[in-house]
Amino acid sequence: MAYLGEDIGKLGFGLMRLPRFEDGSADIDLICKMVDRFLEAGFTYFDTAWVYGNSEEIIAEALVKRYPRESYQLATKAISWIGCKTPEEAQAHFYQSLERTGARYFDFYLLHMTGGPRTTVFDALGMWDFVSQKKEEGYIKHIGFSHHGTAEELDEIITSHPQVEFVQLQVNYLDWENPINQSRACLEVAAKHGVPVVVMEPLRGGLLATPPENVARVFEEAEPKQSPAAWGLQFVANQPNIITVLSGMNSMEQMEDNIAALEGFEGFAPGQMDVIDAALREFDSFDLVPCTGCNYxxxxxxxxxxxxxxxxxxxxxxxxxxxxxxxxxxxxxxxxxxxxxxxxxxxxxxxxxxxxxxxxxxxxxxxx
Ligand code: SF4
Ligand code: SF4
Known part of the structure; x- marks a missing residue:
């Protein structure tokens, strides 16, 4: 199903965890091959951010310089609550992203990580008006924000900012009823407003791709050929109102597994939700810290x-x-x-x- 007039497959390429060598430099050859394979499989959505190391420069090399601009969607984000004291400093993130990526415009542009004390910074620095102006000028196609807060906060932000066209939410089966991230409740708020969703952290920073043995056994017994990561991605893609599901792939093996999970996926078969419920019961036996490794x-x-x-x-x-x-x-x-x-x-x-x-x-x- 198309959202916002864009035809986007259910797998998005999250660029926060790109493959790197031990010295921290990017493995550009591998990233180019992953970009090629991703596009060849019919997927087109790439998600970066001003704050993701040098991922905007990397995607300029691996994607923007190598493919026609209209053949993919590029999303990036402004994180005004880090180091910005004036509107000019906050706006500089947008201009730097434009320069680093060489993309000429952004298909999706987000205010990065609302929730808690971070939310008001975007209003105080005039960033909502700024992105609306950039949209009018043709530099942004769709305005949204990524949210790490409660469903109530989400409701308030969407209600008070009519320019919002989409929202990026943390949704995965482990956080479905999490009182902090509230995956289910946030999805319901977005649907209530008719705002479609880009999903982040579908595998909770990779934990759901390599779960503990008792959880992995639940999936193995249900479907030996399907990986735990595929179960996690399909759980999210199975929800309504989803534009795409971002996966932070950092190897070709992960990419092939993710493509196999979502290529042609049309929804869970009867009984598959019971498998997810059984996996969740196994996770309940651990008192884990819900850290995703984002390093903010x-x-x-x-x-x-x-x-x-x-x-x-x-x-x-x-x-x-x-x-x-x-x-x-x-x-x-x-x-x-x-x-x-x-x-x-x-x-x-x-x-x-x-x-x-x-x-x-x-x-x-x-x-x-
Ligand atoms: S890396 Fe830090 S900021 Fe990110 S989830 Fe973990 S504790 Fe929170
Ligand atoms: S880890 Fe401790 S020292 Fe570092 S920012 Fe948090 S509270 Fe401060």
Whole structure:
């Protein structure tokens, strides 16, 4: 089904977790091959952001310079609550994104990560009026925002900003009834307003692609040929009012698996929701930290604490019974949880509203 007059397949290419070498540089050859395969399979939606490292420059090389502009949709985002004190600084994200991508215009442009204290920053800096102006000038086709907050907040934002055409929401089966991210309730609010949805984090930062053994066994017994990731993606694509489902693919194997899951997918067969329910009951046996590894917290931590790595290691310990010390420095800061000085800066930046300080204290006996 087409939304907003755009014919978009149900798999979107999320560019936050692109394949990189050990020194952090992008594996451009592999990314070009993944872009080729993605387009060849009939999928066309690419999602980046001003704050995703140098992913806007990477997609300029791998996509924008190699394919006709009208053959794909490109989305990017402005994150005005990081480092912007004036309207000019906030607007600069848009102009920098335009320059970095070389895309001439954006099919979908988002205000990045509303929810909690972040929401009012976009109003205070005049960003809603700014994106409306850019749309009138032809630089933006569709205006939206990505939301990490409650359904009530979502309702308020859509109600008070009539220029909203779409919203990006965190939806996955593990967060379906999560009191913080409220996947189900947020989807219902968007549907009530007639606003279609782009889904992010369908696999909860990769956790649902490689779940613990008791969860994986549920899927294996139900359908041996289908991966846990495919179950997670199909659960989301099965919902109404979905434009596309973003997957942060970082290998060709993941891409092939994701394409197989959503190419020609027309909805769950009877009984498949029961399998998801059984997997959820297995997840209930763990007291996990709902960290997705986005590392927004790392950008504001004065102590350079390896927050996401600590939570990844702690969750691994809970689910897989193994301690993975090297994950502590993964992608974020380099210091152990005990270095935290309880300034709470990270908690305002966390899209999952995790009580980071308390959870880090839980991690200290395990990690240090
Ligand atoms: S509360 Fe601790 S972990 Fe969070 S930003 Fe402050 S020092 Fe870093
Ligand atoms: S603690 Fe929050 S901000 Fe930090 S990586 Fe996890 S989800 Fe992202």
């Amino acid at each position: 917290c790392a950008k504001v931590c004065p102590q350079n604490v390896g927050i996401s790595g600590a939570f990844l290691a702690m969750n691994a310990d809970l689910m897989f019974g193994r301690h993975v010390q090297e994950w502590i420095n993964w992608g974020g800061g380099k210091n152990p949880p005990s270095a935290c000085i309880e300034c709470y800066s990270c908690e305002d930046a966390c899209p999952q509203s995790i009580a980071i300080v308390e959870e880090l204290k839980r991690a200290v006996p395990l990690i240090g």
